[in-house]
Amino acid sequence: MTTLTRDHFTTLDQQDPLAGFRQEFELPAEHIYLNGNSLGVLPKTAKARARDVVEQEWGQGLIRSWNTADWVGLPRRVGDKIAGLIGADAGEVVVADSTSVNLFKLAAAAVKLRPGRSKILSEPGNFPTDLYILQGLEAFMDGRVQLNTVHRDEILSAIDEDTALLVLTQVHYKSGSMFDMAAITARAHEVGALVLWDLSHSAGAVPVALNSVGADFAIGCGYKYLNGGPGAPGFLFVAKRHQAQLQQPLSGWFGHASPFQMRDDYEPAPGIERMLCGTTPVIGASLLEIGVDIMASADMTLVREKSLQMGQLFIELAEQRLGGYGFGIASSKDPALRGSQVSLTHAQGFAIMQALIARNIIGDFRAPDILRFGFTPLYVRFVDLWDCVDALVDIMATRDWDRPAFKSLTAVT
Amino acid sequence: MTTLTRDHFTTLDQQDPLAGFRQEFELPAEHIYLNGNSLGVLPKTAKARARDVVEQEWGQGLIRSWNTADWVGLPRRVGDKIAGLIGADAGEVVVADSTSVNLFKLAAAAVKLRPGRSKILSEPGNFPTDLYILQGLEAFMDGRVQLNTVHRDEILSAIDEDTALLVLTQVHYKSGSMFDMAAITARAHEVGALVLWDLSHSAGAVPVALNSVGADFAIGCGYKYLNGGPGAPGFLFVAKRHQAQLQQPLSGWFGHASPFQMRDDYEPAPGIERMLCGTTPVIGASLLEIGVDIMASADMTLVREKSLQMGQLFIELAEQRLGGYGFGIASSKDPALRGSQVSLTHAQGFAIMQALIARNIIGDFRAPDILRFGFTPLYVRFVDLWDCVDALVDIMATRDWDRPAFKSLTAVT
Structure with a gap:
């Protein structure tokens, strides 16, 4: 297993045949969103569709829209x-x-x-x-x-x-x-x-x-x-x-x-x-x-390939960079038995996830000790995985998670 | 019972303490909407709220909005x-x-x-x-x-x-x-x-x-x-x-x-x-x-008063102006036993309602012979009742309802 670098991930993004889909979604600036397995993001065209169905179909068409729309x-x-x-x-x-x-x-x-x-x-x-x-x-x-x-x-x-x-x-x-x-x-x-x-x-x-x-x-x-x-x-x-x-x-x-x-x-x-x-x-x-x-409109074979590749890379990153901090890997390493997400375990998982979210990197926590990271190939980039693990390394190295504020919030799917 | 005139209805609108509510709703231009008992109209502030919940709470807040919103x-x-x-x-x-x-x-x-x-x-x-x-x-x-x-x-x-x-x-x-x-x-x-x-x-x-x-x-x-x-x-x-x-x-x-x-x-x-x-x-x-x-924010006592007054006036109008055309009145004449709507009956009710809708006056039809007119006091004006019955008189007098197109559509609540 070669040592992974950030450059490797940016290169993968450049070669990604699904990369163009990212622009179809409205993502908050400066965020990494690894929670599409819980709530997916807003398609840009959904904004216009919402206005259309509310303002035209309901507002103007009213009851007639049952048929006309x-x-x-x-x-x-x-x-x-x-x-x-x-x-x-x-x-x-x-x-x-x-x-x-x-x-x-x-x-x-x-x-x-x-x-x-x-x-x-x-x-x-x-x-x-x-x-x-x-x-x-x-x-x-x-x-x-x-x-x-x-x-x-x-x-x-x-x-x-x-x-x-x-x-x-x-x-x-x-x-x-x-x-x-x-x-x-x-x-x-x-x-x-x-x-x-x-x-x-x-x-x-x-x-x-x-x-x-x-x-x-x-x-x-x-x-x-x-x-x-x-x-x-x-x-x-x-x-x-x-x-x-x-x-x-x-x-x-x-x-x-x-x-x-x-x-x-x-x-x-x-x-x-x-x-x-x-x-x-x-x-x-x-x-x-x-x-x-x-x-x-996406090729599901490509979606699955990218998803598995992301899962594999995330596991490798976790092994290479998080090994000394007490994390475990809850997901199967067999791609055939793994969905589009990877879950890590950590006794301080709740606080660690809160610290990560405070940096606008959004996964979620599931009791008692699961940190979930969802990989949605249409809008998540390979480099997001690197940056997520990089932030985790920093959170662990600086004990950033060990603040009272990160231990008292409630988590929601 | 005095003979009703359109002036009487415009005067009632001028005196209506609920008249101001109408501006809170987005009504299609040149329409009379007497179907709020089936699908209510669009509040103007709902347009901004729809944008906010879709674009901000979903688009930007994402999963965090379960708590933050x-x-x-x-x-x-x-x-x-x-x-x-x-x-x-x-x-x-x-x-x-x-x-x-x-x-x-x-x-x-x-x-x-x-x-x-x-x-x-x-x-x-x-x-x-x-x-x-x-x-x-x-x-x-x-x-x-x-x-x-x-x-x-x-x-x-x-x-x-x-x-x-x-x-x-x-x-x-x-x-x-x-x-x-x-x-x-x-x-x-x-x-x-x-x-x-x-x-x-x-x-x-x-x-x-x-x-x-x-x-x-x-x-x-x-x-x-x-x-x-x-x-x-x-x-x-x-x-x-x-x-x-x-x-x-x-x-x-x-x-x-x-x-x-x-x-x-x-x-x-x-x-x-x-x-x-x-x-x-x-x-x-x-x-x-x-x-x-x-x-x-509305006074329900005033809402009910206006609703009953509208029902009463609509029944009087129907009796005065539609008597010769075969209509019956399906709703109780006792206000205590009548909701916020009046239903007429007519053997050609379906076609008559389609002809009315073609004039942008929207009630609805319920099999086998019911024409429903809903009075929603927050946005229906008294003069709308006059104009609705006036259109019905014209539809009956000219046999405007007797066209194939008005007999073949489907109705939906």
Whole structure:
């Protein structure tokens, strides 16, 4: 392993085929933003789109915009674009609600497809809202389904004939570790179980091939790698073969076959629209479309290559320059098992991250000791990695982290 | 009844104590907008707020804005402001999700408070999503609760010891008819039943006194009279006395007592925040706050007075000028039983409404024969009512409605 230098990183930026995408985003001056895995940045065109949807479509078009601006078609139109990013077909994805609400809709509907089975399988330490939603479902069904969490290495062997559904996050939010989607889906199907993949840290970050692995269901987040804005609507996927049978309990009017006929009896829409519930969040969905459009214009193979290269380089930098300061590396060194982020560990991780953020280098902290660094290849430069580790070295060497102010703030995803 | 003239209406505008509010809204030029009961108009300050939340809070603040812009506090902060409009206390209302999702959360949680009872009571012709959501709940609970719909005049007598929950819309979306909230709540409580009020056509339109009638639960819409923008988040109310017992099934991470500690086990927040589910739709909730702020600055007594006066005048105008053209009046002539809208009936209602919209006078049509006209006192002028009826007279006298183009469009709420 050669000793890395800053020049090496600037050279990589000059050679980067994705470098031009950076100018499509509005980045705060003098910042390094390594938190796109939590909240993606603002696309420049989203500013004009926000004005258009607020001032023209709402302000001038008013109620007519449901037709003239095709607000009615938004969930499906943006969904079809996301489908292209995750290996799904048109008509299999819609944008709606939040990731949490979408998980409830799909998990509740999925277990009803396997009425004799009592088990939902997940892992401890899965993204909290996934576990919370499944616990809520379990309680609401008075225990007729039960959430079982087993260590990620034991998932395959835990799948059995009593398993109705697996709910797994493909890329782990904290460690960045990845599940083998094909192997788990195949094993689940062998015994008649269904699988629901949370793609919150996958969509726009790693290649996803839902239909080629025979996936059943998926959910994902609009405000991370898809750059849809804070609290953007989530998305959900249902394989065509399941759509006609799937009855979700949140049967609101936007999921009706004929919502505007205003009939008293619910009749689910024939296709993926039956997964909608209430009125579309028009402004949020319109801004999400901008982020999705940019992501769809990038070559996902190049995105993944750059992302892995960044992860590899960041790990090498940490090993070469941070070795003496008590850091560990929580992410897998095997690129096939690593999403678009690297997590370090440190007993003083919270204060160290606060000190870094005070220098306008933004990652985040996850209890008890994880420092997360997300690499979003469309707007993060190679040299940003060097400068981030350089700042960490300085923070450790000068004990800059050891100030009261850096130990008392609250962190938020 | 004296014969009305246009001068009478312009005089009323000159005397209107609420007239100044109109300048706070961005109205399309040369339009009369009588559809604020479906989608409210754009507050002028919402334009700047949209830019601020998109360009500054998201674009520049990025993840830090959860704290620095208090995105974390949005659901409760806006909820507390709405509480003031509906007779609730601080800590009893949050902004979240859609009206439909909020209804599911509350109805599902409420029936669990009355485990021995099997009946949910509503009325046929209630707003469709209310019935659809309750049907979804019924199906998901395998019939352990059942939706019974009875005519609105028979609701009081249908409440019995097997009734777990009533779900009623205070102001009917189509006719504008109003339920007597106090009488129904009192009767329900006599036999131990709970009541969930849908305030979608009430909040910001009529005075609502949730706590003085002893209400249990309520939901409402952000994009009608509150002018929150298309698909704005909804709101929900839970009386303080019910909060500690209420367990809703959509137990996402924003409803957790300590969401950012990222623990595996769900623990509901102690107060109203337990009704939250996923990540707050920040942009939508921020724009809703603008609309709520304007509404909160108006004197609701004056709003209601003007609204009733407008309804009364519109009915008189219809009787005086439209009598020969086959119109009926679907709304109650008793002001105490009428929300902030008047509905006419006509066998050719769809085409007539399209002809009116073509003249930039915007109401809406509801199958099979209802023409709805909403009176939003903050931005509708008295003279608008005259001009609307005047246009209707012309449309009928010239048979302007009888064109193919006016018979083939689709209508959307």
